[in-house]
Amino acid sequence: MTTPPDIIRAAYAELIVTDLAAARWFYVDVLGLVVTAEEPEALYLRAFEEYTHHSLVLRAGPTPALARLAYRVRGPEQLTVAERYFAGIGVETRRVAAGTTRGIGEAVRVHDPLGFPVEFFYETTHTERFTQHYHRQPGNAISRLDHFNVMVPDVRAAYDYYTGLGFGVSETIEDSDSLYATWLFRKPTVHDIAITGGDGPRLHHIAFASHERHQILHTCDVLGALRAEHHIERGPGRHGVSNAFYLYLRDPDGHRIEIYTSDYYTGDPDNPTVRWDVTDNRRRSFWGHEVVPSWYNEASEVLNLDGGPVPISSPPVHEASAATIGADGFGVAGTGENRQGFKLGHQA
Ligand SMILES: O=C1C=CC(S(=O)(=O)O)=CC1(O)O
Numbered sequence: 001m002t003t004p005p006d007i008i009r010a011a012y013a014e015l016i017v018t019d020l021a022a023a024r025w026f027y028v029d030v031l032g033l034v035v036t037a038e039e040p041e042a043l044y045l046r047a048f049e050e051y052t053h054h055s056l057v058l059r060a061g062p063t064p065a066l067a068r069l070a071y072r073v074r075g076p077e078q079l080t081v082a083e084r085y086f087a088g089i090g091v092e093t094r095r096v097a098a099g100t101t102r103g104i105g106e107a108v109r110v111h112d113p114l115g116f117p118v119e120f121f122y123e124t125t126h127t128e129r130f131t132q133h134y135h136r137q138p139g140n141a142i143s144r145l146d147h148f149n150v151m152v153p154d155v156r157a158a159y160d161y162y163t164g165l166g167f168g169v170s171e172t173i174e175d176s177d178s179l180y181a182t183w184l185f186r187k188p189t190v191h192d193i194a195i196t197g198g199d200g201p202r203l204h205h206i207a208f209a210s211h212e213r214h215q216i217l218h219t220c221d222v223l224g225a226l227r228a229e230h231h232i233e234r235g236p237g238r239h240g241v242s243n244a245f246y247l248y249l250r251d252p253d254g255h256r257i258e259i260y261t262s263d264y265y266t267g268d269p270d271n272p273t274v275r276w277d278v279t280d281n282r283r284r285s286f287w288g289h290e291v292v293p294s295w296y297n298e299a300s301e302v303l304n305l306d307g308g309p310v311p312i313s314s315p316p317v318h319e320a321s322a323a324t325i326g327a328d329g330f331g332v333a334g335t336g337e338n339r340q341g342f343k344l345g346h347q348a
């Protein structure tokens, strides 16, 4: 196998939204993201600390979906490295010209082994960093994109794929015979990508980071004041995994967005992996709050490199799921066509 591309970090995502005006209200008016560029069918948004052209593209389309996850690589020469690596593992690989996405240079796009549309790029149009433009920043100012979270039927296969790309493993949720979830990084924080077990390939969420917990709490107050509290899905709260203070929102199309702060540094080569037992009810919510079932079973479809939907498959039903355990939040009673609803794990 050839050398993998030198990935720096999770850099941007492109989401398909069915009502661009409604999405603009959510991401710009409510969350305060900065509009770098605006077209009749697309918005290019960035957070206050970012100087690359965008970290989120919202593109109008018929069905809500993830069009692309994009990682920035360390230099233009890494595009050829990426082409060779992904061709070597036998996945569809395409080089696209500069400007295929506004503000992004030449890039390599792949339909990765997990079924996700992923882009690797280096060149990007620089924009003004608004880090100290406090006069522009709302009370819930978001600083930067932090990570992607993807839902896949085979967590172990995703773990192997991403560690093969040179990602470090910061945390896991596991028991003696299963890996339920894992968090992997290239930048020296807890993760650039998290893997959640479930029907997939689907996008679980895109996460942005704020500097302060009060900025996250302000988003909750803003949504309450606007009578838009239904956009709050889970939290605010403190994660066990990552230690971050979190809030999960659903945008007008149902895409999940996390706002997150206070995780930790992982940049030393001997950074230890934190392994959570799946029955530890503090793993997802450190204060023991139950996780709402929608967080475990709803996620966004993904598109292939031609913009068509990618078929979804289900994970094998874990024998432990037949019991009511904290098997990562819920067990699925029964099997096959007898699958019942979901059982929430017992909160010890
Ligand atoms: O960013 C994250 C950090 C922690 C968690 S969890 O709910 O604590 O597992 C979920 C998450 O992947 O969104």
Ligand SMILES: [Fe+2]
Binding pocket: 147, 149, 194, 205, 207, 258, 260
């Ligand atoms: Fe997250």
